[in-house]
Amino acid sequence: MTVLSMDRVGFSRDGQPIVQDVSFAVGEGEMIALLGPNGAGKTTILRLLLRLLRPDKGKILLDGRSLAGLRRRDLASRIAYVPQGHAVIFPYKVRDVVALGRLADTMFSPVASAADRAAADAAMGHLAVGHLADRSYAALSGGERQGVLIARALAQGARILVLDEPETGLDYGQQRRLFDLLRHLAAEGYAIVATTHDPLRAARTFARAILLRQGRIMDDGPAVTVLSEQSIATLYDFDA
Numbered sequence: 001m002t003v004l005s006m007d008r009v010g011f012s013r014d015g016q017p018i019v020q021d022v023s024f025a026v027g028e029g030e031m032i033a034l035l036g037p038n039g040a041g042k043t044t045i046l047r048l049l050l051r052l053l054r055p056d057k058g059k060i061l062l063d064g065r066s067l068a069g070l071r072r073r074d075l076a077s078r079i080a081y082v083p084q085g086h087a088v089i090f091p092y093k094v095r096d097v098v099a100l101g102r103l104a105d106t107m108f109s110p111v112a113s114a115a116d117r118a119a120a121d122a123a124m125g126h127l128a129v130g131h132l133a134d135r136s137y138a139a140l141s142g143g144e145r146q147g148v149l150i151a152r153a154l155a156q157g158a159r160i161l162v163l164d165e166p167e168t169g170l171d172y173g174q175q176r177r178l179f180d181l182l183r184h185l186a187a188e189g190y191a192i193v194a195t196t197h198d199p200l201r202a203a204r205t206f207a208r209a210i211l212l213r214q215g216r217i218m219d220d221g222p223a224v225t226v227l228s229e230q231s232i233a234t235l236y237d238f239d240a
């Protein structure tokens with residue numbers, strides 16, 4: 001079932017088209033890699049999906065309803081953003097970072113409820129980061145941070161995860177564990193959209209790949225098919 005879709009979306013900055021005529025639909029349980037050279041518009045598409053930017057043209061639908069008209073709280077209950085883990089944006093204890101995922105709910109009440117604390121604890125348990133709860137987020141390794149950021153997204157209760165280059169800064173083992181985890185979540189029904197700069201990993205790990213070039217979709221389909229040697233060469237502009 002489709003949970004999120006873009007229909008002929010266009011977005012410009014200062015009259016310059018950044019995203020043009022982009023259409024795709026994300027289904028429950030799908031794991032989609034968004035690939036393309038620097039400046040192709042990947043992050044812009046993520047920001048449009050998260051409603052951090054508004055499209056100039058076309059429509060974005062969440063559960064069949066226009067993203068533009070949704071209440072922030074409803075949006076937060078469905079879509080969670082996992083930023084790059086290497087930036088220390090949270091000078092807090094891990095437990096507090098994960099509880100921030102409940103903010104969409106807790107901001108309506110001055111105190112985190114028992115249910116909020118339970119959701120944060122459950123998310124940490126699910127991602128095996130519970131033992132880090134009282135550590136400082138800033139002192140964690142890249143892989144540990146990425147796990148905590150995903151736990152924060154799960155605590156939010158959202159079933160659509162949008163990740164920006166999640167493997168950045170992780171060693172090979174941590175990347176393996178991260179992508180195993182994402183596959184596991186997709187098998188549980190989570191919809192996952194992630195940008196990546198690693199076509200070989202995307203071909204092995206993701207079910208589907210969307211290739212983006214100069215703001216337009218160049219190809220979209222099963223990752224193993226779409227990410228051929230030839231199309232990778234075309235996408236990144238080198239001789240195969």
Ligand SMILES: Nc1ncnc2c1ncn2[C@@H]1O[C@H](COP(=O)(O)OP(=O)(O)OP(=O)(O)O)[C@@H](O)[C@H]1O
Nearest residue numbers: 013018036037038039040041042043044045195197
């Ligand atoms: N805040 C901004 N102001 C002006 N132009 C911007 C801004 N953010 C992005 N752009 C431009 O929009 C285009 C697409 O950028 P975007 O960050 O979406 O690309 P990307 O595919 O995510 O690139 P990268 O792989 O380098 O992260 C680029 O030409 C970029 O310079």
